[in-house]
Amino acid sequence: MQNWIGEQLVEKRIVTEEQFQMALKRQKLQGGRIGQNLVALHFITEEEVAAFFKMTPQPPQTVEETGLDISFIADLIMKHVLFMGEFIINDVVDKVKLPPSVVTKAIDKLRKDLLLEVKGADQLSGFTYRFSLTDRGKNRSTELFEISRYAGPAPVRLQKYREMVRVQTIKSVIVDEKSLNDAFSHLVVNEGLLKRLGPAVSSGKTMFLYGPAGNGKTAIAEAIGKVLPGTIYLPHAVLVESEIITVYDPVNHIAVQPELGAEEVDQRWIRVKRPVIMAGGELTLKALDLEFNPISKFYEAPVQMKANNGLFIVDDFGRQLVDPKKLLNRWIVPLERRTDIFTLHTGMKFEIPFDQLVVFSTNIEPKDLVDEGFLRRIRYKFRIDHPTLQEYEQIFKKMCEVNGITFKKDVFDYLIKDYYRKFNVKLNACHPRDIIENIVDDAHYYNCSPALTKETVLAAWENYFVEM
Template sequence: MNVQAADVTSFAPPMLRRLEDTGLQMVMMRDILLKTVFRKNVEQASAIAEAICLPMPLTQTLIDMLREMGLMQAMGTLHATSSSEMGYQLTDAGKARALDALSQSEYYGAMPVPLEAYKEQTRRQSVKNVRITREALQASMGHLILPDGMIDQLGPAVSSGRSVLMYGPPGNGKSSIAEGIRAALGDTIYVPRAIAYAGQVITLFDPIVHTPVATPETEGSGLRRHSARFDTRYIMCQRPTVMTGGELMLSMLDLNYNKTSRTYQASLQLKSTGGVFIVDDLGRQEEPPQALINRWIVPMEVGYDILTLQSGEKFEVPFDTLVVFSTNFHPNDLFDGAALRRIFFKVKIDGPTQEQFLKIFAMVARKKKVPLDEASLLHLLKTKYPTIDNNYANYHAPFLLDQIIAICEFEGIPYQMRPDLLDRAWENLFVKQEMIAH
């Protein structure tokens, strides 16, 4: 049975009740709070708590400790009739300490989650724990006309959380199927805004990759947010999807260090934890396919990845990702036998049959509001497709219909399907092989 969002509380990171529960050194929490107040110019305890993503009582405890150290001071005394909060500001010593901390790292804002705590959270919400039913997978791909038996092949692959290689001729929906796999996962996980290791902070939450899910705690007043029933250093999100294509470089799979700000950003692999990493158009990258797959072999087998800090220190991070490779090349042309053995599922995506092509054509025509014409379809099947050995592809229908629409709009006539319009559209489907004089 598929894990639903309502069940996500069963693996929610427990809410913080003491500063010790953060798992962070007091020096790190001190410096992050000082840098945050300095950079964001927040004064009230509730605003500071929201900025550093700690509960209000813990934030107040930190503020009181910094006041005792002479790094912060109160800006005024509340009266019994006053409804406003006490304001705080950095002392000269606090500003000096904040500037010194910023010279070491520009990171400020949310308190990070220790790496070990994040590993434990990853185990609780592992993508391998998701059990996808046939119905859920079919529903996520309901907009696709799939070859017979495709769900039988994809189901075990997705449900196991193991790597998948989809290959076959171009334009037959491999990318759309990969997106359907992501949609089938369906539930939510908790993503930390940042993680901490060896005194370094690595930002992990990425709004491009992670889609937050509204909860009662993340809506409404700041007071409600501070009373969340889980560790607010995390954000509840849909299971993430990272999709890359020809732009993928090996460097994207390692930590990104900004020398100017002296801060780290998580690798694409780390951002995809708990979700799907889709490598589209494998074989079109500058990096050789064998080099890319070699980078994944160990993480896929052992469940963890090795990252490196600027100091050269290496450390383990979770690798809990369903990796989906999609290529127009034959696998034997891309990888050696050892690499192929390590890709657990290999699924060939062939072009549609004539019957499936007609279903796709009718569905796309209906969507684009182009009336079907029997004579035109017969002309297409009997005259045009025999010239390419009746090799049908999923992308042909939307391509031809978009061409017809463009012609009709240019000619100033209603959308319609005619043999002569299909002939004009067909000319743009393929480029005639000929010598060009230079």
């Protein structure tokens, strides 16, 4: 990654080769990121570093600049227009996300091949021409659908995708103390843990959250996602040889509207918040590989590819249907080399950058789950334990406030003394939420205002806890 960043900075004449080598030497002695060392040596400004890591994909002006063959573009257009009846060039531009100059070239080719015909025009301009498929064109479109049913935006080439992932690397993220505190403000987390989490998040290195169930590991992992600043550009789809892999997923990716006055962008890319992808007990080895749909005949990107430049949470690790050791073996190479290898159904193998902050969360003791060798590969490990009584009370107060219930210290003390201590039940961070929600449910049923009383606490306790 460092070499690639250096090559790009030198190629764009932001720094010289000599300056980059001097920054590398300083980095070996004093640590830090390559950008920070270039700034420290006054070879580059912080603004220039930030601009480099916020590169926007420029719109192609010619067919060559798309990275696609004119025949590929024409075939994609044919599949779109099969369902459009009469159409104008701008209708196609909107579908394939390519500029009018490129679409016009493809339309001209299709007309020469007698696959499209002009049905009329509102003005003399070619952009007002109304086109439709000829009978020959309809037959050709049907044949193309048999080959692949992909009819979305034009894909980007694999090499371009790799470049954008590197530029937008999670390693460029800098998290400050205020941002971290703001992201965790809705949680009760002890200060010592927060101070340890900050450097871990900022490093972009793998984390392991472990400890007893119900004490906020998942909530902490999700809060880390809120810390990640900025946005990235994600392609709708990637082309590998002649195979299409869809990447943008509206379920997992949050699109961001372009800013007013922002520079033009290649419309094949969509601006999204840094991804936060969570996989739980449903995670399988198959989900970590390309998924080829034999009916549609194109691929969907696996979860870790969708998480690139963002956060990937492996929740409830060890509870998956597949043996955790097999999952870990699948992760070893990507975690170490920051690259993943996929195989197409044709047998072709290719590499994809593995650029994400991975957080493993588990209720199982690490020694019972993974071997020492794997734990060494995970730089940061945090035990999320039961809350102290003081922390538990803070959580209880927060949950009362959220639900519009007046907190009563005497009732809280009664709960602790007559139930937790009497029955030797450990305090869990999730208990206040569940007890208060039980009280609210009870109040809704009886059409009264929820209140914290000895009676409502007793009812909630009996509903929630079971004898073990």
